[in-house]
Amino acid sequence: MDWLFLVLACSLIAAGANVLDKRLMSGVVHPFVCVASFAVVGLPVGLVGGLLLPAIPPTTALLGCLGGVAFVFAAWVYYTLLAQAAVSWVSLLLRLTAVHTLIGGTVFLGDQLTARQLLAFAVLVASSVLLTLRRAATGESRVPRAAWRMVGVTLLLAADNLLRAYVSRTAGFWQGQVWEDWGTIAGVVGIGAWLLWRRQPVWRTADRPTWGVLVGEQTLRFLTGLAPAWAVAAGVPVGLISALNGLNPLWVWLLALVLLHERTDRRDGLRKGLCICATLVGVGLLL
Numbered sequence: 001m002d003w004l005f006l007v008l009a010c011s012l013i014a015a016g017a018n019v020l021d022k023r024l025m026s027g028v029v030h031p032f033v034c035v036a037s038f039a040v041v042g043l044p045v046g047l048v049g050g051l052l053l054p055a056i057p058p059t060t061a062l063l064g065c066l067g068g069v070a071f072v073f074a075a076w077v078y079y080t081l082l083a084q085a086a087v088s089w090v091s092l093l094l095r096l097t098a099v100h101t102l103i104g105g106t107v108f109l110g111d112q113l114t115a116r117q118l119l120a121f122a123v124l125v126a127s128s129v130l131l132t133l134r135r136a137a138t139g140e141s142r143v144p145r146a147a148w149r150m151v152g153v154t155l156l157l158a159a160d161n162l163l164r165a166y167v168s169r170t171a172g173f174w175q176g177q178v179w180e181d182w183g184t185i186a187g188v189v190g191i192g193a194w195l196l197w198r199r200q201p202v203w204r205t206a207d208r209p210t211w212g213v214l215v216g217e218q219t220l221r222f223l224t225g226l227a228p229a230w231a232v233a234a235g236v237p238v239g240l241i242s243a244l245n246g247l248n249p250l251w252v253w254l255l256a257l258v259l260l261h262e263r264t265d266r267r268d269g270l271r272k273g274l275c276i277c278a279t280l281v282g283v284g285l286l287l
Contacts, residue, residue, distance in 0.1 A: 004286050006227040007244050029214075031079035032195055033206040035072060037214035039188035041222055042068075042181035049178030056171040061179050064171075067163030068183020069190075074156035076191055077149055094150060095128050100158035102239025108162055109169075111237040120285035124243040127278035161238050168233035177229060240286075 078094075102121060105111035113121065160180070168176030195202055206214070228241045 004244075004283070007231060007241060029206050029210060030200075030202045031076060032191060032202045033210075034079045034214060035075050035191065036188050037211070037218045038072065038075065039185045040215055041218040042184045045222070046178055046181040046185060049174060049181070053172075053174060053178060056167075056175055056179075060167055060171050060175075063163050064167040064176060064179025065183035065186060067160040067167070068180040068185070069187040070156040070163070070183075071160040071180070072184050072187030072191065074153045074160070077153050077156075081149060094154060095125060096151065096154040097157045097161075098125050098128075098239060098242040098245075100154055101161045101242040102237070104158055104162045105165070105238040109165060109238065111239065113237050113240065116285050117237070117240060120282045121240055121243045123278055123282035123285065127275045127282065128243075130275050130278070158242075161232075161242055164229065165232045165238045168229060169235070173230055173233040176233065177226075243282075 098121070102111075102113075106113075164176045164180050167179055192202075228245060232238050232241055
């Protein structure tokens with residue numbers, strides 16, 4: 001069960017980076033700048049991997065690249081929706097990624113979960129949904145129209161999870177990482193060319209400190225993503241890893257409570273306390 005502790009530790013570290021972003025990020029940054037930071041970090045990995053790793057079948061490499069492209073477009077839509085500040089259910093719908101990944105892993109990768117693992121999956125997903133659930137504001141539709149675009153985001157993220165898992169299991173752990181990075185770079189170049197054609201002022205929205213924060217965050221994301229990717233490459237069901245990664249909002253809330261002294265009312269505190277208990281139960285089922 002070494003993979004479980006590694007995944008949980010990496011999730012906690014990534015949540016810490018998100019809490020720091022609340023302090024460091026300021027102003028309005030164009031969504032493309034956020035997406036481009038993924039390519040900035042992925043380019044050195046892709047170049048070094050391309051030089052040092054052995055060649056793999058073109059079809060396998062193409063599938064890895066398609067996973068990276070899917071991730072970029074998912075991130076693009078995600079950041080665009082956040083920039084519009086019109087989606088209160090983004091975090092909630094993002095939890096669907098774990099469900100889509102579980103179904104896809106069973107159908108396309110042949111992953112099989114035991115009854116105990118299925119129960120753990122259900123508990124972990126339910127706890128993350130409960131954590132991100134919000135009451136609709138007065139006059140607001142139950143599910144905002146823009147939130148439905150998040151369903152497409154979750155499908156793209158699930159596709160990335162499945163394609164990377166396939167390449168990692170058939171060609172090797174680092175091959176999955178490298179070819180996903182090349183797909184990420186290709187996707188960023190494609191979106192950037194489209195924005196350039198439309199003459200949108202992208203780069204003016206981010207100064208040097210902001211770029212530093214973004215690149216630092218994506219570097220940390222890359223490092224903390226290695227443990228889950230290694231676990232998937234070793235045969236751990238990809239849907240289970242996706243469910244564990246969905247606990248990030250819980251860690252963010254706990255760290256914000258401790259480090260940023262964020263306040264919460266009694267009802268909200270009780271709900272989040274139940275989430276913590278459910279999370280402990282889900283993790284306990286995997287031990």
